[in-house]
Amino acid sequence: MKVGILAGGLGARLAEETETKPKPMVEVGGRPILWHIMMHYRAFGHKDFVIALGYKSEYIKKYMIDYCQLNSSLRVDMANGAVHVTDGFKSDWCVDLVDTGRDTQTGGRIKQLIPHMGNETFMLTWGDGVSNIDLHALLHFHRSHGKLATLTAVRPPARFGHLEMDGDHVVEFSEKVQTKEGWINGAFFVLEPGVEDYIDGHDTQWEKEPLERLASDGQLLAYRHHDFWQCMDNLRDKRRLDSLWQAGNPPWKTWEG
Template sequence: MNDILVTNETTLMDTMKILDQSAKQFIVVVNEENKLQGTVTDGDIRRAILRGLPLNIPISEVMNPNPIYGFSKRTMEEHRLFMQQHNVKQLPLVDTDKVVRDVLFYENIISTKRRSNTIVLMVGGLGTRLRPLTNDLPKPMLPIGGKPILENIIMHFKSFGFVNFILSVNYKKEIIKNYFQDGRSFGVTITYIEETERLGTAGALSLIKEDIDEAFFVMNGDLLTNTNFEQLLDFHLVNQATATMCVREYEYQVPYGVIEVNEHKLASIVEKPVQKHFVNAGIYVLEPEALTYIPKNQYYDMPELFNCLIQQQKDVSAFPIREYWMDIGQLKDYERAQLKYKEKE
């Protein structure tokens, strides 16, 4: 338990490090007497990043100061029912003086169930920028650590209990279909939609024949990431979004001094400033309703869908990815991904 306890004065940066080191993805904030002050979840951290808060602020400015907690003297069955009633996955346990005695995790009480949410993987691209590697193989089948990129993606989803996949195929589709077939040998279920013409990152969704009645994932099939898909889905559901886009922070340095003017007067000169922006990371969670806005059999990209939903005043969320993420778009990216995998071995 001590590995997930921090004090009010612990910085946001240090809390992030502790959160990442812990497999529990949950932090309890206490005072000098070990009394409960608040809690911090992965979602709290990501919302702080979206707000642009500095990393040196105390975690007390980010934490939930009124967390749900239980009393350590109660039975395990009482804790289980209490967590179900309040729909919480983590429960700090305190004594009558509100001193933290333990932290209970719902996943340790019940066995993990397979999740029914569908994952749609876009794997029909030509991989033009990766030629000659893609002359004979579709890009998602290029090996990373001895396994195709696509297999790495599927197995990462599976590690969170997601086992229902739809692959949107086109270029050299038979290679993908012959390798994965119905997914049974990988412990998952796989069906396919086939693009006879280029339909973009959203247009292919109009070809789905399965009935989708709950939130589902859409992801580009050329990404490598350690994103926690369980947390992504929770974030989407908690925010009651029609669509959620994963975003990455991208920064670049302007190679010149940037001038600010006030009418004819020079107001300031900032030498080679660093600009920061959030960019599309190619991973999405959509509600079934979003499918109704996609035109049938037309080229349509995911940013167009999101702009449409925004114009329709639907709730659209951004989920910042803090974990490892790489788009295998060019040869240098593929080489970097190979090196990154070797570092993890």
């Protein structure tokens, strides 16, 4: 099963970082957040990726081309320029990099990815959020209902400190998941190729008409994820993720090593 990742947006709310690189290449713990996302999928056996590129696409292309070599020992034959990996890291990822246009909306990017998905069920996510979601359970839920689309519903992390009060006394202060608030779209999807019929063109935002129509047609269900989820919308989010990584055992690290 292939995994689509949308990695072409401008990332304007993280302009401190995205002026020189695409948002999925902003680093958390010294690695692009895109790497963290792909490692999570690989931990559940998914190694075939189709990445939708747009803004500063050359940055992601270069990273993927250089990835194995920069993480391995090399032998360079100066006579003919051949480079051989001799030892160290080797990945079994297979990555299709699809230029979907700098200004294309999310729906338009998905529509361009679908022909690369082998006319079968596929997973999809954004290139700026991490989670410890059980992808096996997500896929089982999707297959159990037989509809076109499953999204993952999550509780957003609190933006401000949550207070429990007893009169004027603060009895609890925390920045936890907002368990008393509503669910939001966590952007870990399982989709059938038929969702293409709900996307008009490049200017279509997936989060608007396509999801609205899928819902009204009874073709969209939500898998509830009760554990860790965090998107990287701004510098505050990046710093939080960096802090969790540096503290050791970050909650989204589902892989070994």
